[in-house]
Amino acid sequence: MATACITGASSGIGREFAVQLSKMGYNLVLVSRDVKELKKLAAGLNTRCSIIPCDLSDEKACIRLAYKLRKYRLSVLINNAGFGDIGNFHQTSLQKDLDMINVNVKAVHILTKKLLPGFIRRNCGYILNVASCAGLLPGGPYMASYYATKAYITSMTCAIHEELKEAGSRVRISILCPGPVSTNFNRVANVRFSLPGIPASFCVRYALKQMFRGKMVIIPTLPIKAVVTASRFVPRNMMLAMTSKQQQRKQ
Numbered sequence: 001m002a003t004a005c006i007t008g009a010s011s012g013i014g015r016e017f018a019v020q021l022s023k024m025g026y027n028l029v030l031v032s033r034d035v036k037e038l039k040k041l042a043a044g045l046n047t048r049c050s051i052i053p054c055d056l057s058d059e060k061a062c063i064r065l066a067y068k069l070r071k072y073r074l075s076v077l078i079n080n081a082g083f084g085d086i087g088n089f090h091q092t093s094l095q096k097d098l099d100m101i102n103v104n105v106k107a108v109h110i111l112t113k114k115l116l117p118g119f120i121r122r123n124c125g126y127i128l129n130v131a132s133c134a135g136l137l138p139g140g141p142y143m144a145s146y147y148a149t150k151a152y153i154t155s156m157t158c159a160i161h162e163e164l165k166e167a168g169s170r171v172r173i174s175i176l177c178p179g180p181v182s183t184n185f186n187r188v189a190n191v192r193f194s195l196p197g198i199p200a201s202f203c204v205r206y207a208l209k210q211m212f213r214g215k216m217v218i219i220p221t222l223p224i225k226a227v228v229t230a231s232r233f234v235p236r237n238m239m240l241a242m243t244s245k246q247q248q249r250k251q
């Protein structure tokens with residue numbers, strides 16, 4: 001039976017990935033800090049679930065996690081855990097920024113780096129890095145660090161996607177770039193969405209369908225696709241001013 005690992009499975013989008021992949025028959029490896037929530041989730045699923053508690057803001061813990069995951073010979077890796085923060089760059093907490101960089105960037109980098117060779121050796125499988133539409137825009141005033149972390153993930157993932165394609169590999173790597181999704185994200189980031197969030201169930205259903213098709217950039221909704229496409233033609237400073245307006249409505 002194939003196995004999928006999901007980071008940040010205790011809540012929101014990650015939890016929904018666990019539910020939908022389990023329904024597809026995957027055994028799961030569930031990762032996050034909140035073991036109680038992971039156990040509750042596992043109890044409601046019909047496939048085998050292993051729980052690995054891990055604080056992904058800790059680099060050494062991420063490396064240990066990567067070693068533990070090797071034995072599962074994963075068919076699917078969903079690098080989903082992440083969080084944001086809002087406010088003027090000069091006023092937000094440096095420690096929170098550094099934790100965010102560790103979780104949103106370093107953990108995704110480490111797990112992709114350490115586990116991709118196994119996928120390549122087996123010449124199959126899927127890695128999905130959960131970024132955000134924030135990662136496809138020139139920058140996000142008042143959420144500067146969050147947008148920057150997601151831009152790193154989109155850049156890294158697209159580059160690896162091309163390397164795998166040029167090598168003729170059957171391994172697929174994608175990025176998921178949604179706009180607002182109704183989860184705990186807002187509470188953690190202290191934001192109010194300026195647009196209504198889509199249900200996590202819809203976001204994940206769409207993401208899995210496109211991931212299994214090997215699509216590189218996955219954007220679940222038309223309005224966000226339109227914004228991302230338009231951003232290629234709008235001068236950078238205008239795009240920043242427009243994003244700033246949206247961001248200010250979130251505070």
Ligand SMILES: NC(=O)c1ccc[n+]([C@@H]2O[C@H](COP(=O)([O-])OP(=O)(O)OC[C@H]3O[C@@H](n4cnc5c(N)ncnc54)[C@H](OP(=O)(O)O)[C@@H]3O)[C@@H](O)[C@H]2O)c1
Nearest residue numbers: 008010011012013032033034056082132180181183184185
């Ligand atoms: N919701 C949105 O509007 C939206 C839009 C675009 C992209 N995204 C991205 O989607 C992903 C999932 O977010 P969500 O919306 O589902 O938010 P969420 O409901 O707050 O879930 C975040 C998940 O990340 C995990 N996490 C956070 N810090 C962690 C750490 N230090 N170590 C291990 N796990 C950690 C949390 O688990 P524990 O607390 O149990 O550790 C939780 O399971 C994030 O990468 C986010 O940036 C969200």
